[in-house]
Every structure is written in structure tokens, then in C-alpha cells.
Amino acid sequence: MVKIKVEDQLNQIKMLFKALVTSGMFQHNSLEWPVRIIRCSNDDYIYTYPESYFKNLIWSTRVYVNPRTRKDRVTILRWLLDSSAKKEIDVFLLHFGLYLIYGEGFNKLLVEDVVQVGIRRGELFFSLPRFTLLSNDDFLSYMWEKLIAHFPSNVTSDYRCNPELSELRMLFKPERFSQFAHVPVSEAEWIEPISGARDLGYRKWVAEKDPMISKANKPDMIEGPIILGHPDRGSRRHFVCGELVCSGCYIEIKFGGGWIPGRYEYLSTESQIRIISTGGDVIFIEEHHMVRINQ
Secondary structure, rough: OOOOHHHHHHHHHEEEEHHHHHHHHOOOOOOOOOOOEEEEOOEEEEEEEEEHHHHHHHHHOOOOOOOOOOHHHHHHHHHHHHHHHHHOOHHHHHHHHHHHHHHOOOOOHHHHHHHHOOOOHHHHHHHHEEEEOOHHHHHHHHHHHHHHHEEOOOOOOOEEEOOOOOOHHHHOOOOHHHHHHHHOOOOOOOEEOOOEEEEOOOOEOOOHHHOOOOOOOOOOEEEEEEEEEEHHHEEEEEEEEEEEEEOOHHHHHOOOOEEEEEEEEEOOOOEEEEEEEOOOOEEEEOOOEEEEOOO
């Protein structure tokens, strides 16, 4: 494996941060950070991000940072802290920069490296907000929980109402709903909070009427849009719900109300995805077309 000099890695970070500040992210002319900010009893702050957001940002910008030695890590860490002290980067870019180096919010390796950056930088580091990472499920569950309305009552006990959603429906596994709504639930596959319902009213869904599963689905197949690239597994292969689609494998493609069985034969020189139907016809589909593959 070719080792990239730490200077080149640091230049990548500098160029990326400059581009984000001047041009925004994800083709938007702005910097947006999904974050949950917690103020602790000792007045410390913890910023909590969905880890996939940082992963997606790395994936979309194609930045490659992989310092292999403490000396390399400390070199980048010094620059991050100095840039933060000079107000050249904000706390969000600092957290993203730390993620590029350490891949976690706050770990033993980071604390050990801070000792190497000097007293002034070390004091700055420990005065800044820490950050942690959450799964998408946990992050969205926390956000939903914070939108629960709490109403005092002079007649009865205080009560709570579900967040009001007019164009969205959310489904929870029973254990997760109980964890975040603090309401015991059992005997259900999915729980759907009723928009605005008092006392966190909900609908139960069981397997026979599961709204997440189409009746046309096959239990031994994975159904979803076919996507080029995966954040952790390469950019030149196709995936369905995170599963790699191999050349020559059996595939079913959705057309109208039916499915056409065939064989996947993607060619990297073609912009479209090539499928050979079981009848021998050549069919081209675009990325995001709905397909099925074997589990």
C-alpha cells in the first residue's frame, strides 16, 4: 500500500475545509450540521452527530486521511487546534477533522496524542466541546423524543402528546419505542405513533399487516433500488440495500406491476446497467431502479 505523506494529507484537509466554507456541502451553498447539543451539569457541552453524516461527507468529497503514526496524527491535530484558536475553523469543522484522524468522538488514543501538542493547545482542547457519534436510528429517535409536547393540567395529571407530523409516518420497533417514549409496549412487530395523539397513542402492526413489507416481496430475496458505490466497500460496484451485486448473479427488475427475471451483467464502460433477461433479451436500467437479488 502506498503511504501518503502527512503533509499531503494535511493539504487535503485544508483544501476540503476551504471548499466547504466557500462552497458549502452536498451541492448546497451552505454548511449544515445535524447535531444534538447537550449541556452537562458542569457546563461542559457535548455535540452528538449521526456517524453516517461524517461518512457521507468523506465519501462525497473523496478525502483520504489515514495517518499511520503518532507523529503524523499529532501534526494534523496541532493544525486543527491552531486553526480553531485563530477562529479559522468552527467547532463543527474541528469535530469533523478529529473524526478524519481518529474515527471516533473521544477515545484513549486522542487523549494520549493531546499530551504531545503542548500545554497551551492541550488546555484549548479540553476547553472545547467534546463530540460523540450515534447510529441513524438513535439520532432520529432522540430527535423524535425531543419533539414530544408536554402539557401541564390543573384538572388531571400532566400529559404528553406525540410530535405532529402531517406528511411523514414513523415506525419503531417496540423496544425502541418503549425506550424513547417511556411507554411499555408488547405483542407487535412495529409501533406507529399517531400524530399529535394524547398520552403518546400509537397503532400496533403485526407481521400479517406489516406496513414495511410489500405482499409482493419474496422472503428469500432482498428488494430495493440498485445503487452504484458504497461508503465502506468501493465506488465502482453496485449494491442493493448494502449487499454487493455480483456479475452474473440472478436479478429481478421491476417494470409496471410485475418483475422480469434475468442476469446482472453490468459493464463499467456503460452508463446504464445491463441485464440479460431469462428470455435472452438485453435490458438497460438506470441507477436507483427497483430490483431484487437473492440473499
